[in-house]
Amino acid sequence: MQILVGSLIGLLAWFLLRFLLMGVYTVDQNERAVKTSFGRAERVSGSKTTLDDPIAEFLRPEERSRYSYPQVRVIQPGGPYFKMPWESIRKVSIATVTVNMALDLEDPQANDGGARLEAVTKDQLNTGLSGQIRYRVSEANLYAFLFGIKKPFVHVMAYFVSVLRQRIANFEAKPVALPTVSDGAAPAAEAPLAGSEMTGVSINDLRKNLPDVNEYMERECKATPARYGVIFDASLITGIDPPPEVESALAAINTAHNQVSSDISLAQAGADQRVVQSRRAVEIETLKAQAEVEPVKALAAELASLHRAGPNVLGAYLRNVRLALYERAQQVFLEAGK
Numbered sequence: 083m084q085i086l087v088g089s090l091i092g093l094l095a096w097f098l099l100r101f102l103l104m105g106v107y108t109v110d111q112n113e114r115a116v117k118t119s120f121g122r123a124e125r126v127s128g129s130k131t132t133l134d135d136p137i138a139e140f141l142r143p144e145e146r147s148r149y150s151y152p153q154v155r156v157i158q159p160g161g162p163y164f165k166m167p168w169e170s171i172r173k174v175s176i177a178t179v180t181v182n183m184a185l186d187l188e189d190p191q192a193n194d195g196g197a198r199l200e201a202v203t204k205d206q207l208n209t210g211l212s213g214q215i216r217y218r219v220s221e222a223n224l225y226a227f228l229f230g231i232k233k234p235f236v237h238v239m240a241y242f243v244s245v246l247r248q249r250i251a252n253f254e255a256k257p258v259a260l261p262t263v264s265d266g267a268a269p270a271a272e273a274p275l276a277g278s279e280m281t282g283v284s285i286n287d288l289r290k291n292l293p294d295v296n297e298y299m300e301r302e303c304k305a306t307p308a309r310y311g312v313i314f315d316a317s318l319i320t321g322i323d324p325p326p327e328v329e330s331a332l333a334a335i336n337t338a339h340n341q342v343s344s345d346i347s348l349a350q351a352g353a354d355q356r357v358v359q360s361r362r363a364v365e366i367e368t369l370k371a372q373a374e375v376e377p378v379k380a381l382a383a384e385l386a387s388l389h390r391a392g393p394n395v396l397g398a399y400l401r402n403v404r405l406a407l408y409e410r411a412q413q414v415f416l417e418a419g420k
Contacts, residue, residue, distance in 0.1 A: 219312060
């Protein structure tokens with residue numbers, strides 16, 4: 083009997099010790115936690131999903147039903163908190179992590195040890211990319227991070243790399259517009275600059291348009307909080323380099339392209355100058371013709387006015403003009419009557 087009582091007392095003490103001590107937990111400042119009961123995460127009141135949160139605004143219409151996750155109750159930093167024995171706590175760090183974009187979380191030796199990410203351009207040139215990305219867990223979608231994906235960081239990094247490679251493979255630079263003539267005349271219509279497409283080397287376009295590539299990646303990654311529960315704070319591509327075996331050939335192509343571009347620019351400047359000079363010459367000749375015509379038009383208008391004044395006015399005017407001419411003439415030749 084005493085053994086049975088002792089066993090019951092020991093069992094009760096063990097249960098109380100586990101219930102009281104093992105059920106107390108805290109949450110650090112850089113952590114968030116979710117409580118599960120028999121494996122089911124505790125939801126917020128109602129049937130709200132991530133589609134009711136602003137993070138879902140960047141999802142495409144066909145993705146909304148696929149990435150509809152329940153909103154769970156998030157335990158904020160602090161404590162001590164208490165949980166029942168059948169409950170468990172899933173803690174997540176929300177600290178921002180900065181990694182090399184070439185890092186493979188499953189194989190650290192891949193991509194030259196996480197230093198260089200390979201991608202193929204539209205002209206089939208195998209190039210290397212380097213840069214960094216910053217990401218953190220989305221507090222608004224912890225369900226997707228904890229329960230939606232087995233390895234969320236690996237999945238999100240793979241998503242980023244696939245989007246980046248797709249952009250590199252299809253990137254085309256914007257056409258360069260012709261300069262306009264600003265001499266007061268109507269501006270010339272914009273058109274692609276002749277020879278701008280003769281480079282055919284997309285790596286040059288990528289190097290010149292790195293800000294556009296970075297902006298594209300930021301736009302494409304705005305939906306990752308709703309999809310995977312991970313926020314990309316920033317992504318910065320800092321280097322795009324060809325393989326060493328084509329570096330010299332690419333340098334020669336760039337030199338030739340720069341020479342062609344320089345010749346085209348000089349020819350365009352000369353043509354613009356000749357156009358401006360021709361317009362100036364036309365304006366000068368037009369003004370000269372107008373200067374010669376205006377006195378004749380004024381004289382004709384004056385004679386017409388005199389003619390309208392009466393039948394004898396025009397004859398008197400001509401007689402006065404003739405007399406004024408006689409006063410200044412030294413000799414006068416008159417036609418003799420026949």
